[in-house]
Amino acid sequence: MSNPHLHLTTNEQAILAVIPENLRKKVNIETETLMYADTPQRMQIRVKNMQLSAPGLLVFKKKVTEATTVEEVTGLLSTANLTALSEDDLSELYFAMGPDGVSTLIVQMLPHVRSEEDLEALISLCVIRHSLLLSLSPTAASL
Amino acid sequence: MHSPKPEVLEAAFHDLTGQHLKEISPGEATVLLEKIPDLDKQLQSKNITRQDLETHLNGVQKSLFRKILDAGGKTVDVITWPVRKILWPPIKWYLKHPIRNTLLVALAIVLLLYLTPAPPGPGGFRDDLIKQGEEILKKTGVPTPQVSTEAIAKVGATGAPVAEEVIKAGEQLLESPSNILEHIQKSKILEERMKKLGPLP
Numbered sequence: 001m002s003n004p005h006l007h008l009t010t011n012e013q014a015i016l017a018v019i020p021e022n023l024r025k026k027v028n029i030e031t032e033t034l035m036y037a038d039t040p041q042r043m044q045i046r047v048k049n050m051q052l053s054a055p056g057l058l059v060f061k062k063k064v065t066e067a068t069t070v071e072e073v074t075g076l077l078s079t080a081n082l083t084a085l086s087e088d089d090l091s092e093l094y095f096a097m098g099p100d101g102v103s104t105l106i107v108q109m110l111p112h113v114r115s116e117e118d119l120e121a122l123i124s125l126c127v128i129r130h131s132l133l134l135s136l137s138p139t140a141a142s143l
Numbered sequence: 144m145h146s147p148k149p150e151v152l153e154a155a156f157h158d159l160t161g162q163h164l165k166e167i168s169p170g171e172a173t174v175l176l177e178k179i180p181d182l183d184k185q186l187q188s189k190n191i192t193r194q195d196l197e198t199h200l201n202g203v204q205k206s207l208f209r210k211i212l213d214a215g216g217k218t219v220d221v222i223t224w225p226v227r228k229i230l231w232p233p234i235k236w237y238l239k240h241p242i243r244n245t246l247l248v249a250l251a252i253v254l255l256l257y258l259t260p261a262p263p264g265p266g267g268f269r270d271d272l273i274k275q276g277e278e279i280l281k282k283t284g285v286p287t288p289q290v291s292t293e294a295i296a297k298v299g300a301t302g303a304p305v306a307e308e309v310i311k312a313g314e315q316l317l318e319s320p321s322n323i324l325e326h327i328q329k330s331k332i333l334e335e336r337m338k339k340l341g342p343l344p
Binding site: 095 | 171177198209
């Protein structure tokens, strides 16, 4: 059984050296060559077209739009349980965030990978980013 | 008012660019559209709005992303992990990690962008976030060489990374990401945005 692939940019691969060797051996490093120049306007369109379905999120949205003070929003935001999001809602959020946002998370996560679970998380984010980049690449039309 | 049918939008796109939507990626299509100087006017003559076309392209790209993500998930599943874990581990990871709030704040900001009406011109909420980042940096006293305004502006294009830069800076001094979140939430800018929030559709 082959190791899972980890798509990292050359800059990210430079950080990879800090990960314990036994963990590094569990993945096949591939260079992420796909790039996308995001813009605020494109992000606005993605955000505008987000379709979130979790009842909790819809309630959250309703409460925020009905709030009249900053304190109310502060309270709502600090108690919002974003960990209960479904895969569909999470993918909507990652899609809206775009490859740049996910890249920043990857860079911050990389130096802290110490266990198989951490590695699993890193692989997941890389799969998400690679999927985002692939969907935007010129070859996407043939997929 | 109903949105035009996909075939109408695709025909309009072909008229405008000479390209078939099915033969290029949504990313390329977006770039092509952005290059048309009088796009709104041309679309108007076809009884189509820019929003109709952008929403259609966005939907195509999102479907493509899900298709690719699902395929990638299955590949990983075959090798080691259940598909279910593809999207969940980042959340689990951050919950048990000292910087766990980073992703949650990033997601919260995307949600805030979602809840905030689109600004009339370029910049808008993104610029607000950048300004807010600068204010927070001043409050925390982080020396600019560590997290410069330029660095924030550079990553600010996507919104979410701004929060991350702010948290990173805050962690160094306050050792508590939640304090930074509190700053963001209590910001004057958010208050102003709140006033602009209209009633529920």
